[in-house]
Every structure is written in C-alpha cells, then in structure tokens.
Amino acid sequence: MSLGRLIITGVSSGIGKALAEAALEAGYEVLGVGRRSCDAIESHARGQFFQANLTDPIAVEAIPLLSAVSGPTILINNAGTIGPIASTAEVGHEELAHCMHLNVVAPMRLTARFLQEVEGEKQVYFTGSGAANYPIEGWAAYCASKAAVHQYAEVVAMEHPKVRIHAFRPGKVDTPMQAVIRESSSQAFADKAHFIDAYEQGELVKPEQVAQKLLQVFVADSEIPVIFSTSNI
Template structure:
C-alpha cells in the first residue's frame, strides 16, 4: 500500500520516542525509527496496524554511525508521499555535574553528538531528500526548558538544548521549504526522569524539585505527551512559532 505519510523518529526504543512511534503507526504510514535497540512491541503493533516499519539500530552518540545512518535512511524513503516528518527525539541528560567537575571529554562529546550533531546530520539528509519531492515536509526537534533556562548541574544538557534551539532558528530562516520547530515537551515520566531523581544533590542541586514533581503526580505520561505532540505537528500553523512549548496547547 502506498504511504501518504513518511515519518522518521529517533530514540524510539522507549519513553516519549516509543509513544510517538506508536501514535504514528497506521496503514497509510511508512515509519522509520532509530534507536540503539530493536523495539519488539513496536514491531508487533506495526504488523497489527498494517503500517510499514523500518527499525534501524544505531548509537547516534557515535558520529560516524550517525552519519552513515542519516545517509542510509534518506536513500530508502518512499518518493511519492504527501507528507514527510522528521522527529529528532533522541537525547541524553548525562553527564550531570557542576561545571568545574566536567573533566571527561568523551562523556561531553558523546552527549553533544547525540543531542545536536546527530540532529544536524539527519536534518541535512532529510532536507536534501525531501526538497525535490515538493511535499509537506516538517521537522520537529524535541528541545527542553533547560535550553532556555540555566539549570545548575546540567551544563552539557543546557548547552546542547540551547544549541538545538538556535540551530532550529537558523534552519527556519534559511527557508529550505521545510517547516521546523524546536519544541519543549514539558516534564515527562520517563527513564530519564528516573535517572534525574537519583542524582546526588552535590551534582544536581534541583534534584529535590524533580523528586517532588514525581511524588505529587505532576509528571505527564509519555503517551499523553506524544498524543499532544502528534496533534501539534499536523497543525496548519506548525512552524509559525519556531521555539515553542507543548504546554501552550491542549
């Protein structure tokens, strides 16, 4: 069956990425996911829904692997879809620690590669592949409030998300014929949040705040957030606000 929508989602093995991928499955969709591990639940759901699914196992924190994956994905996309979506969701908060303790270049480099370099690589390949097709092409970069507000202990994460925001603004003003948004998704109950709550206060002074959010049930579920994002990404005004927050919408 011909796909009317082609969607690419990174970080789809769990959490928000998995929920986004699940929500995109449908008989008229070609879905390509990128994650370090294969998602058997997603594969089973795709078979039930009649969706076309390609799962690519790749560690996007490895620059060479990220580059190869970007080229591979864009060379295999259906050419006659009506809409093309790229959702750059993969990200990592580590390394967590005060700025004067960030002494391991490998940890910093891996985080920056995953959070921003892989986004640039996938986006460049996506734009090159989708532009000749003159279809409705949209890029959604999952950002964070941490990129817009300094958070002690999150130097690397804040810096990478701030870079992601500004990169998205540059992409949008270059006018490549694609709509691009950097979207803060709010605080979600994911494995990342679990790791954050386990951080040492000396490394992350705001840990008590996140523990309290969890205890008070103020974290959104991945499924609820994904549903809101998928409604957002097909809006007619998508791209009008380049730096956005899903909490501004129902």
C-alpha cells in the first residue's frame, strides 16, 4: 500500500525531479506531468508519466487527476520558467504570455480541476518564490507571475478551509533555472553578480533538501501558513 499519490508538474529537472525521486523512495505513487520525464519515474513501479506541454490549454485539461487509493492525493504545481530577463520595454506579448501561461494559468486550472475531481484527503502546493515579494529589476514577468501564484493560493485556501493549500518559497536552489539566471545579460539584470557569487560561495540550496522538507510538510501535524519558506520547516 502506498503512502499517497503525488501529482508533480515539471519532473525532468531541478526541484520536481528531486521531489519525484524522494517521494518514490519514501513510498508514494508519483504521477509526473510535463514535456519530459525522469529516470526515477520511468524505472519505478509506483511511477507514471503523462506528457503535457503546460502552455497548451488542451493538454492541461487532459491531465488525468486520479485520487489516491490510500493516503492523500497531493498536487505539486512546480513546472515553471524564469521567463524573459529583460527590461519591460523589450518584452513582447508572446514571451509574456508563455511565462504567464506556464507559471500562473496552468497551475490555476490544474488546481481548480484537482479540487473538483479528486476525492478523499487532498493537499495542493505551488512552487512560489521570494520574487513574489521582492521586486527584481529585469524579472518583471517572473516576479508578477509568482506574486499571482501566492495570491491565488491564499484565495483558494480561503475557499477550501478543509484542504491544505500552500505556496512555498524554496530559496535559491541549485537547478537549471539558476544556471539560466547566471547566463543572462548583466545589462538587463543588474543583480546578476550577486547570483553568481551565491553559486560560487556554495550558498545555493540543493533541490534534494527542498524535497525532504516537502515530505515533512505533507505529514506535518502543526499549523503551517499558506505561504511558507522551506528553510523555516
């Protein structure tokens, strides 16, 4: 019997991949959703993958949201993009729409479907960000998208007081997204040196550490705020 069922978007790298691996190891069933799968899901009897480009509304509506047979069903809206790193005047409609569809619209639709369709105990998580609260020059689309996600989580949590609904801030995590940040143009992103420095000083959190914190949160008895930092767990 499994501990529960996790539906995780964006399992091919970074936080989502680390969480899929840790959850399978811990005894959960994992349905990975995204453009690409990962070895842990492909090689495990409790792993499944559903291919979907989350910027495609038809693909989002087709994701199978099956309830766990035992334990909770847990949705992790994790797939995301840093979006265009550029001054606002340089960013066109297509780039903005891509960032907002992936980071905001897909998690909103998936969550609404999940809350309607899944039966039994359920929990919903969004991979939020400190960028929801702190403006970062050159990251307008990303900051706005994560602020939207945090507020969406707050509203859905009010509407569903019996369901655990959270957005978590994972800190600066050593994933391919951070590599994209370090490789961006320093003209567009004034604070880039700070991110390179944090990486070189070994200050980035490992995605495996974030995954372990989340496993603790899934079974926590204590009250956790809707928006929390994994470093506080």
